[in-house]
Every structure is written in structure tokens, then in C-alpha cells.
Amino acid sequence: MRLNNKKRASTGFWGDLFNRLPFVGAFLVMSVLAGTMFFNSDGLPLYFQMRETRQHLTEQIQQLEEINASIQEDITRIQRDPQRLEELARNRLGMVRQGEVVYQFVEPAPSSITARP
Numbered sequence: 001m002r003l004n005n006k007k008r009a010s011t012g013f014w015g016d017l018f019n020r021l022p023f024v025g026a027f028l029v030m031s032v033l034a035g036t037m038f039f040n041s042d043g044l045p046l047y048f049q050m051r052e053t054r055q056h057l058t059e060q061i062q063q064l065e066e067i068n069a070s071i072q073e074d075i076t077r078i079q080r081d082p083q084r085l086e087e088l089a090r091n092r093l094g095m096v097r098q099g100e101v102v103y104q105f106v107e108p109a110p111s112s113i114t115a116r117p
Contacts, residue, residue: 037043077084089095096102
């Protein structure tokens with residue numbers, strides 16, 4: 001097997017430039033595309049903004065899941081614990097048991113006669 005060790009003949013500056021023109025052109029096109037991708041408003045800045053938004057949404061999802069679990073616990077407790085159900089009926093709905101008497105203390109409204117300057 002014989003290798004061809006011939007040197008390529010130099011065609012001068014313009015000839016070398018003409019031979020390398022496709023590579024230089026491809027490099028320029030790729031540089032423009034990369035610059036557009038990184039520095040355009042839809043490129044790298046949008047990526048970082050979306051990443052930050054994703055982080056905030058992940059935190060909100062975690063908080064909502066914790067709230068959801070707490071509410072689910074409360075629902076289960078209300079369904080199974082009659083004392084909790086009675087507590088809610090008395091406090092939130094103002095209900096009383098049969099035979100109980102409710103006393104309500106109302107503070108008198110200040111009148112012009114009793115009010116002092």
C-alpha cells in the first residue's frame with residue numbers, strides 16, 4: 001500500500017480564501033444563529049424567565065398541596081368526630097341543643113345624654 005505524500009500546491013491568498021469560503025460562510029451563519037438564539041428576546045432571556053416562573057409555580061403547587069392535605073384532614077375529622085361537628089355547628093352556625101338557653105350580652109350604644117366630651 002502506497003500513500004500519496006504530495007503536498008498541495010498553494011494557489012495564493014485568493015485561491016486559499018476561495019477554498020475556505022464554504023467553511024468561513026458556515027461559521028458566520030452559525031455565529032449569527034447562535035447570537036440570535038442567545039441574545040434575542042425569545043432566546044436565553046426567555047429561557048431564564050421561564051425557569052424562574054417554573055420555580056415559583058413549583059413552590060405554589062407545594063403550598064396548595066399542603067393546604068389541600070390539611071383541608072382533607074379536617075373533612076375526615078368532621079365526618080368521623082361528632083364533637084368536632086358539634087363544635088362547628090355551635091361556633092359557625094350559632095346552633096344550640098334542645099333545652100339550652102342562650103344568653104347574649106350586648107353593650108349599650110353610647111347616647112348623647114350619657115356621652116361626655
